[in-house]
Amino acid sequence: MAESLRLLIIEDSEDDAALVLRHLRQGGYHIDSERVDSAGGLAQALNRKWDIIISDHSMPLFSGKEALKMVRMLDPEVPFIFVSGTMGEDTATEAMRVGAQDYVMKTSLKRLVPAVQRELREVENRSRLKEQVQSDQIILNSIGDAVLSTDISGNVTYLNLAAETMTGWSCKEAAGRPMTEVFRILDATTRAASPNPPQTAVTPNQTVHLRSNSILIRRDGVEIPIEDSVSPLHDRRGRVTGAVTVVRDVTAARAMALQIAHSALHDVLTGLPNRMLLNDRVNQAIALASRHMTKFCVLFLDLDGFKHINDSLGHPIGDKLLQSIAKRLVDCVRTSDTISRQGGDEFVVLLPDVDQPHEAATMARRILEAVAVDHPIGGHNLHVTTSIGLSIYPDDGLNAETLIKNSDIAMYQAKENGRQTYEFFTPAMNARAVERQSIEESLRDALGRRELTLHYQPKVNLKSGEIAGAEALVRWTHPIRGQLSPAQFIPIAEDCGLILPIGRWVLHEACKQARIWVDAGLPLTTMAVNISAREFRDEHFLEGVIAILEETGLDPKYLELELTESVLMKRVEHTESILKSLRARGVRIAIDDFGTGYSSLSYLTKFSIDTIKIDQSFIRKITSAPNEASIVPAVLSMGRSLKMRVIAEGVETQEELSFLLAHECEEAQGYYFSRPVLPHVFARLLEYVNSWRPPIRQRLVESGRG
Ligand code: C2E
Ligand code: MG
Ligand code: MG
Numbered sequence: 001m002a003e004s005l006r007l008l009i010i011e012d013s014e015d016d017a018a019l020v021l022r023h024l025r026q027g028g029y030h031i032d033s034e035r036v037d038s039a040g041g042l043a044q045a046l047n048r049k050w051d052i053i054i055s056d057h058s059m060p061l062f063s064g065k066e067a068l069k070m071v072r073m074l075d076p077e078v079p080f081i082f083v084s085g086t087m088g089e090d091t092a093t094e095a096m097r098v099g100a101q102d103y104v105m106k107t108s109l110k111r112l113v114p115a116v117q118r119e120l121r122e123v124e125n126r127s128r129l130k131e132q133v134q135s136d137q138i139i140l141n142s143i144g145d146a147v148l149s150t151d152i153s154g155n156v157t158y159l160n161l162a163a164e165t166m167t168g169w170s171c172k173e174a175a176g177r178p179m180t181e182v183f184r185i186l187d188a189t190t191r192a193a194s195p196n197p198p199q200t201a202v203t204p205n206q207t208v209h210l211r212s213n214s215i216l217i218r219r220d221g222v223e224i225p226i227e228d229s230v231s232p233l234h235d236r237r238g239r240v241t242g243a244v245t246v247v248r249d250v251t252a253a254r255a256m257a258l259q260i261a262h263s264a265l266h267d268v269l270t271g272l273p274n275r276m277l278l279n280d281r282v283n284q285a286i287a288l289a290s291r292h293m294t295k296f297c298v299l300f301l302d303l304d305g306f307k308h309i310n311d312s313l314g315h316p317i318g319d320k321l322l323q324s325i326a327k328r329l330v331d332c333v334r335t336s337d338t339i340s341r342q343g344g345d346e347f348v349v350l351l352p353d354v355d356q357p358h359e360a361a362t363m364a365r366r367i368l369e370a371v372a373v374d375h376p377i378g379g380h381n382l383h384v385t386t387s388i389g390l391s392i393y394p395d396d397g398l399n400a401e402t403l404i405k406n407s408d409i410a411m412y413q414a415k416e417n418g419r420q421t422y423e424f425f426t427p428a429m430n431a432r433a434v435e436r437q438s439i440e441e442s443l444r445d446a447l448g449r450r451e452l453t454l455h456y457q458p459k460v461n462l463k464s465g466e467i468a469g470a471e472a473l474v475r476w477t478h479p480i481r482g483q484l485s486p487a488q489f490i491p492i493a494e495d496c497g498l499i500l501p502i503g504r505w506v507l508h509e510a511c512k513q514a515r516i517w518v519d520a521g522l523p524l525t526t527m528a529v530n531i532s533a534r535e536f537r538d539e540h541f542l543e544g545v546i547a548i549l550e551e552t553g554l555d556p557k558y559l560e561l562e563l564t565e566s567v568l569m570k571r572v573e574h575t576e577s578i579l580k581s582l583r584a585r586g587v588r589i590a591i592d593d594f595g596t597g598y599s600s601l602s603y604l605t606k607f608s609i610d611t612i613k614i615d616q617s618f619i620r621k622i623t624s625a626p627n628e629a630s631i632v633p634a635v636l637s638m639g640r641s642l643k644m645r646v647i648a649e650g651v652e653t654q655e656e657l658s659f660l661l662a663h664e665c666e667e668a669q670g671y672y673f674s675r676p677v678l679p680h681v682f683a684r685l686l687e688y689v690n691s692w693r694p695p696i697r698q699r700l701v702e703s704g705r706g
Contacts, residue, residue, distance in 0.1 A: 080101055387414040
C-alpha cells in the first residue's frame with residue numbers, strides 16, 4: 001500500500017512540480033499536495049500541517065531562501081528540501097546552514113526519493129525520542145524516590161520532582177552546582193559528612209550503595225533519614241560521563257524499625273522497659289560496678305491487693321491503675337534509673353547510682369508514699385499500696401537473675417511483715433524461700449502418700465453444754481519434718497494451686513466422716529469445713545460440693561462452709577449466686593475469723609449468712625486488753641438482731657468463758673473445751689458428753705486434753 005504524503009511544493013513551474021510529483025509517486029508515495037509560488041500563498045499554506053516541503057531555489061516572485069525563513073518561523077521541525085536547477089555548491093551549503101535538510105539538483109531527481117525517505121525517517125526518530133524523553137520524565141517524576149544526575153565533575157545536571165522536594169532545590173536552581181551543595185549527607189551516628197556520592201561511583205565505575213544509616217540535610221536544615229545508591233552514567237563508547245543517584249526517604253521505614261525494636265523491649269500497657277531490657281540494663285550496671293568496685297540496688301515491687309481491684313472493678317480499670325502507677329514510679333526516680341514492668345502487678349526498679357542502703361531505703365519509702373496516694377480512675381478514687389524488696393550488688397547476687405530473684409524474695413518478706421513496707425534481702429530469707437520450695441515439692445505427693453489427716457474440734461453450746469458441731473482441720477504428717485500445721489502449708493498450697501485437690505479431699509473426708517457419725521446415731525449437728533478463697537473462686541467449686549454431697553450421701557443440712565470476709569468482698573454478684581445455690585440445697589455458711597477482714601454489715605445481710613465466728617484475736621483481748629474487747633459484745637448483739645449464730649473462737653481460759661457467758665454468747669470453740677482431736681476421740685466426745693449432763697465442760701476439757 002502506498003504511503004501517504006502531505007507535500008507542499010514551492011515552485012513557479014507547473015511542469016517542474018509535476019516532475020517532482022511523478023518521481024515521488026514512482027517512489028511509492030500517495031501524494032496529497034499543494035503548490036505555491038509566492039509569500040502570500042506560502043503563508044496561507046502553512047496553516048496546514050505538512051510532512052515535507054520541497055522548494056525551488058529561485059523563482060520570479062519569490063526566493064527559496066525567503067521561503068525557508070518563513071517555514072522555519074512557523075514550523076522548525078518540518079523537513080525542507082531544495083530542488084533546483086541552478087543552485088551552486090555554495091548556495092546549497094548556505095541553504096543547509098539556515099535550516100534546509102537537503103538539496104537535490106533537478107538534473108539528478110532520482111536522488112529525491114531517497115532524500116525524502118531519509119528525512120521522513122529522521123522526523124519519526126526525533127518524535128519517538130521526544131516521546132521517550134517525555135515518558136521518562138513522567139516516570140522519574142512519579143516515582144517516590146529522588147533521582148539526581150551529575151556530570152563527570154560532580155555538578156548537578158538533573159533533579160526529578162521527588163529530588164526537588166527532598167533537597168529543597170529546584171532542578172533549575174540546582175543545575176550546574178556541585179552535588180555536595182545540593183545533596184548534603186551525614187552519617188546518622190557520627191554526624192560526619194559522607195563522601196560525595198557521585199564521586200564514589202565514578203571512581204570505581206560501579207553501583208555503590210551508600211550506608212543505610214545516612215541523613216540528608218534539606219536546604220532548610222531539616223534532616224531526613226535516607227538510603228541511596230549511585231550508578232555511573234556512560235556515553236555510547238562506554239566512557240563515564242557522570243552519575244545518577246537514587247535516594248529513598250526512609251523516615252517511615254526507620255520509624256517502623258524503631259517501633260519494632262521498641263516494642264520488643266517494652267511493656268505494651270505501660271511503655272516501661274520489659275524483663276529483657278531490664279536484664280540488659282542490670283548487666284550494664286554490673287559491668288560498671290565491678291569495674292569501679294561500687295554497689296547498686298534493685299527494688300522489686302508487688303502491689304498489695306491489686307487482684308481484688310482487678311476482680312471487682314474489671315480489667316480495664318486495673319490496666320488504667322497499672323498505667324497510673326507506672327507514671328508515679330517514673331516521677332519518683334532519676335532518668336538514669338530503670339523502671340520495668342515484670343508482668344502482672346510487679347515492677348522492678350534498677351538504681352545504678354545508689355550504693356548506700358540508706359539511700360535505697362529512702363527511695364523505697366518515697367515509692368511507697370507515691371503509690372499510696374489515691375489514683376482517680378474511671379470515677380473511682382483507687383487506693384492501692386505496694387510491698388518492696390531490695391537487693392544490693394554484689395552482696396546479694398553477682399548476676400541479674402540472682403539479684404532480681406533475691407529482691408523478689410525480700411518483697412515476699414515485706415508482704416508477710418504486713419504490706420506497704422520494704423525489706424532488704426538477707427540470706428536467711430533465701431533459706432526460707434528454699435524451704436518453701438521444698439515444702440511445695442513434697443506437698444505435691446502428700447495426697448498420694450496419704451500423709452494428710454483431718455482432726456475435729458468441737459463447737460460447744462454454752463447453754464446446754466452439748467457439742468453443737470465439729471470443725472474439720474487438716475494436718476500433714478511430713479515424712480521428714482513430722483506434723484505440720486495448716487498455717488505452714490495451706491498458704492503454699494494456695495499459691496501453687498494444690499489447694500484445689502487438697503480442699504476436695506478435705507471436703508470429701510469430712511462429709512464421709514459426718515455421714516458415718518450420723519448413721520451411727522451420734523448427735524452431730526454440723527460439720528464445718530474451711531474453704532480458702534482460691535477454692536471458692538474456682539469455677540467448678542459449686543459442682544464439686546454438690547458432687548461430694550452426693551458421693552458421700554451426707555444430708556446437706558449437716559454441712560457448714562467456713563469462708564473468710566475477703567472471699568465475700570470479691571466479685572460480689574458471683575459470690576452471691578454461689579451462696580444462694582448452696583443455701584437452696586440446705587448447706588450452711590459461716591464467716592470465719594470475723595473482724596479481721598473488711599467487715600461490712602451490708603454484706604452479712606446481703607449474703608444471708610448463718611454463722612459468724614468471732615476471731616480469736618478479739619477473745620484474747622478479753623483479758624489482755626479489756627477496753628478493746630468491746631467488739632465481742634457488739635458482734636454478739638448484732639448476731640442476735642440479725643438472727644445469726646455467733647461462735648467465739650479460740651476460748652482458752654475460764655476468764656474468757658465468763659466474759660462470754662456474761663454477754664450471752666451461745667457457742668464457743670477453743671482449747672478450754674478441747675483441742676482438735678482424731679476422729680475416734682471426737683466420736684467418744686459426742687457419745688459421752690451429749691448423753692451426760694453437767695459437769696459437761698469439765699469432762700470436755702479432760703477428754704480434749706487427755
Ligand atoms: P481457723 O479456721 O480459724 O481454725 C481455727 C484454728 O485455731 C485452728 O488452727 C485451731 O487448731 C486453732 N484453735 C482452736 N482453738 C484454739 C485455742 O483455744 N487457742 C489457739 N491458740 N488456737 C486454737 P489450725 O488447725 O492450725 O488451722 C489454722 C487455719 O488453717 C484455720 O483457721 C483455717 O483457716 C486453716 N485451715 C485448717 N484446715 C483447713 C482446711 O482443711 N482447708 C483450708 N482451706 N483451710 C484450713
Ligand atoms: Mg475455720
Ligand atoms: Mg478462725
